[in-house]
Amino acid sequence: MNANPARPSVPPLTVEVTRGELVECRHTVHAVVVECTGQMVRFWGEVAAPVFPRSAYKPLMALMLLETGAAERYSLSEREIALGCASHGGEPAHVAAVTAWLARLGLEGRALECGADLPIYEPAARALLRSGGAPDPLCHNCSGKHTGFLTVARHLGVETRGYIAPDHPVQVKAREVLEALMDMDLTRVPHGTDGCGFPQYGLPLRTLALGMARLAAPETLGKIRGAAATRINHAIAAEPFYIAGTERLCTELARVTAGRILAKAGAEGVNVAWLPGQGVGVALKVADGAARGRNPALLAVLRQQGLLSAEEWRALAPYASPVIRNAAGREVGLLRVTGMES
Numbered sequence: 001m002n003a004n005p006a007r008p009s010v011p012p013l014t015v016e017v018t019r020g021e022l023v024e025c026r027h028t029v030h031a032v033v034v035e036c037t038g039q040m041v042r043f044w045g046e047v048a049a050p051v052f053p054r055s056a057y058k059p060l061m062a063l064m065l066l067e068t069g070a071a072e073r074y075s076l077s078e079r080e081i082a083l084g085c086a087s088h089g090g091e092p093a094h095v096a097a098v099t100a101w102l103a104r105l106g107l108e109g110r111a112l113e114c115g116a117d118l119p120i121y122e123p124a125a126r127a128l129l130r131s132g133g134a135p136d137p138l139c140h141n142c143s144g145k146h147t148g149f150l151t152v153a154r155h156l157g158v159e160t161r162g163y164i165a166p167d168h169p170v171q172v173k174a175r176e177v178l179e180a181l182m183d184m185d186l187t188r189v190p191h192g193t194d195g196c197g198f199p200q201y202g203l204p205l206r207t208l209a210l211g212m213a214r215l216a217a218p219e220t221l222g223k224i225r226g227a228a229a230t231r232i233n234h235a236i237a238a239e240p241f242y243i244a245g246t247e248r249l250c251t252e253l254a255r256v257t258a259g260r261i262l263a264k265a266g267a268e269g270v271n272v273a274w275l276p277g278q279g280v281g282v283a284l285k286v287a288d289g290a291a292r293g294r295n296p297a298l299l300a301v302l303r304q305q306g307l308l309s310a311e312e313w314r315a316l317a318p319y320a321s322p323v324i325r326n327a328a329g330r331e332v333g334l335l336r337v338t339g340m341e342s
Contacts, residue, residue, distance in 0.1 A: 011339055012045025013300065014294035015286070018334040019324065027269075027293035029337075031284035031301050033254030034209035036217035038183075041280070042305065043206070046338065050190050051285045056266030058145050059085040059232055060181055060211050061174045065148050066228030068173070070155035074104055082242035083144030084151075087265065089245030090119025090128075090139040094188050097242065098143045105147075112137035112146045113164045114196040121245055122295070142196035144242075164197040171199060180225075181211040195267060205283045212274040212281030220279070233276040236262050239338035249295045249319045256315045261307060265299060267291070271298040275307065292335065295319040300337035 017025040040047075062084040065071045071081060088094040102108060112218050116135040118125040121307065137143060146163075152170045153160045163170050175186050178274035182203065190202030215233070218226035236243045237259025244250035244265075253263045253273070263273040269286025271294040282301055286293040299320040302308050313320065324333035 012287070013284075013297055013337055013339040015290075015296050016336050016338055017292075017324070017333065018336070024333065027290045029269075029284055029286040029293060029297040030113070030205055030287065031282070031297060032206045032209050033301065033305060034206055034213050034281050034283075035281035036210070036213040036220055036281070038210055040206060040336060042301075047205040047209075047283075050204055051208075051270065052190075052192055052194075052200045052202055052266075052270075053155070053208050054140065054194060054200065054266030054268060055087045055145075055268050056264050056270045056272045057178065057208065057211060059215060059262075059264055060178055061145070061295075062148055063177050063215075063225060063228045063234055064152055064170070064173050066231050067100070067224055068152055068155055070152045071231075073155050074115070074151055076101075078235040078238045079242050079258070080114045080144075080147075081232060082239040084148030085232060085236060085264065086144045086243045087120075087141040087250075088144055088242065089121030089124060089192060089248065090117075090141060091121050091124045091245050094134075094144070094242065095138045098138055098147055101144075101147050102150070102277075105150060107150060107160070109136060109138040109143075111150060112140070112143055113162075114140040114142045114320070116140070121247075122323075125247075137337070140196065142194075142198075144155050145198075146196065153185060164199075166199045168193075175199070177203075177225075178211065181214050182207045183210070190325075203342060205285060209281040209283035212272045212283065213279055214281070216274040216276050216281060217279035218276075230276075233262065249298070249316075252316060252319065256312050257308075261302065265291075269294050271295070273298055273302060278306075292322070296321060296335050296337050300340055304340045 013029040016023045032043040032047040033041040117140040118135050119139045120141050122213045149170045161274045186201045192200040194200045218229035240254035250263045268289035275280040293298040322335050
């Protein structure tokens with residue numbers, strides 16, 4: 001990543017949680033906006049310390065699907081490419097699409113090594129349990145990403161078992177893609193294991209944002225990787241439901257902006273966004289890992305940068321300033337972001 005001149009310390013953002021007239025809780029948020037050149041446009045808080053991106057960099061890993069020729073060989077649709085980048089809600093349409101994709105590979109749900117889980121979309125989870133169903137790998141929010149890696153393994157003719165191991169050929173290829181996009185040797189950063197079993201790499205927020213900015217600038221990536229980035233961006237814009245699902249910001253942001261701004265959330269308060277054609281990436285981390293803070297913070301950053309129209313901001317208001325309701329449905333508080341003026 002290009003070096004930046006020394007900058008003055010900038011306070012982090014804060015997501016305030018109100019209840020009545022009192023601020024009941026505050027979540028600290030570190031955030032950065034980066035151009036595909038590596039130049040930081042704006043930052044708040046600490047953006048050089050490593051964080052685990054969790055699911056936020058799935059779209060970068062999915063580049064391997066296109067670059068290896070696996071997507072072409074197995075005739076992947078835009079819907080399936082979006083699922084390969086997704087943390088889906090486990091809704092029936094998500095599960096059906098993953099099941100059909102696996103069948104085309106000659107595989108079943110038991111080939112997935114993400115572990116069994118209930119859908120993260122609560123109505124889908126309740127419906128599954130009412131019908132006598134149980135946690136299942138197909139319902140796991142990462143089952144699309146895992147199916148993508150199995151697709152690459154099939155295409156390369158390598159063993160599918162153990163594809164989540166760091167030294168498996170598909171994981172090595174994915175790591176090489178990440179290293180190229182982010183100008184970083186991932187063997188020299190903190191390592192961990194994600195909730196779905198995949199390797200995790202500790203990255204500075206500014207480096208994560210750089211990767212997203214380069215995904216947003218396919219023309220800078222060369223013919224093969226640039227074509228792959230273009231296809232991923234188009235797939236998410238064309239099939240926004242399959243990047244997340246019902247009542248999810250990743251889906252709604254792509255839908256409301258007609259694909260002008262794309263986003264991908266990660267666990268423990270991570271969020272990223274990128275603007276295809278503009279070469280801009282955003283990355284943030286809620287310091288205490290609170291998921292409820294990541295959407296208001298991301299939208300506040302996008303608005304501060306002039307990237308959302310007034311109409312788009314109104315359409316996304318439920319995610320920008322979520323209302324807190326009690327068990328009776330009465331509004332008792334809300335979330336709001338402070339510190340944007342810094």
